[in-house]
Amino acid sequence: xxxxxxxxxxxxxxxxxxxxxxxxxxxxxxxxxxxxxxxxxxxxxxxxxxxxxxxxxxxxxxxxxxxxxxxxxxxxxxxxxxxxxxxxxxxxxxxxxxxxxxxxxxxxxxxxxxxxxxxxxxxxxxxxxxxxxxxxxxxxxxxxxxxxxxxxxxxxxxxxxxxxxxxxxxxxxxxxxxxxxxxxxxxxxxxxxxxxxxxxxxxxxxxxxxxxxxxxxxxxxxxxxxxxxxxxxxxxxxxxxxxxxxxxxxxxxxxxxxxxxxxxxxxxxxxxxxxxxxxxxxx
Numbered sequence: 001x002x003x004x005x006x007x008x009x010x011x012x013x014x015x016x017x018x019x020x021x022x023x024x025x026x027x028x029x030x031x032x033x034x035x036x037x038x039x040x041x042x043x044x045x046x047x048x049x050x051x052x053x054x055x056x057x058x059x060x061x062x063x064x065x066x067x068x069x070x071x072x073x074x075x076x077x078x079x080x081x082x083x084x085x086x087x088x089x090x091x092x093x094x095x096x097x098x099x100x101x102x103x104x105x106x107x108x109x110x111x112x113x114x115x116x117x118x119x120x121x122x123x124x125x126x127x128x129x130x131x132x133x134x135x136x137x138x139x140x141x142x143x144x145x146x147x148x149x150x151x152x153x154x155x156x157x158x159x160x161x162x163x164x165x166x167x168x169x170x171x172x173x174x175x176x177x178x179x180x181x182x183x184x185x186x187x188x189x190x191x192x193x194x195x196x197x198x199x200x201x202x203x204x205x206x207x208x209x210x211x212x213x214x215x216x217x218x219x220x221x222x223x224x225x226x227x228x229x230x231x232x233x234x235x236x237x238x239x240x241x242x243x244x245x246x247x248x249x250x251x252x253x254x255x256x257x258x259x260x261x262x263x264x265x266x267x268x269x270x271x272x273x274x275x276x277x278x279x280x281x282x283x
Contacts, residue, residue, distance in 0.1 A: 066263025090119030154259035178203025182227035
């Protein structure tokens, strides 16, 4: 098996198209396609599903990926040893989290990591959907839902308190049953989130003025006086113009979990990032 073909396999798996992978490696697209077909012929397996949106790993491709990445790590280590560059880490890492968590919690940690390991390129994916570790859509995932997949190694990272926020400097409103109170809450697809259910329970007569699945949007709307919002405290505390409101009851907080595929447990750059995250965040 040609290591050069495995490099091509890794590049396609990471960027999803032959064209982008060719640009990454400085080769032509026809060459990339030909080398991929040669690798599939050697392995006797179809490693990618070809779709209109790009190349998606098959189950067989996903099984190969972890091994190929470990081979890449060893090859890079071999090059470093010859070049005398010591234990410098290098290569890509794809990390997934929610928007607010990525912006408020992870970005400072990733910046610190990048200063220590400038040859590691981190791709941070922030949106509402849950990226799959078994399908290798991401290398490391942060989320509020525990991981149930048997091939995923995970741990509880920290507990995040939530609070009800309103414009800073305003007098604490009389809540009662929420009559006359305007609120900003989750969109209907996430209406069963614990904080959304809590808000509906404690202020049943409140008018829902805005809905959004983006916590930062909720916080900005709150700061502009659009309505009260239940927000994660680390986010609420860094948004100018809003402050927590005490109404005698606190909204439920959420645990945050971090997970990665067991095939990556020896990947040095992932372990280094995980150690830094745990050092900064673990309770």
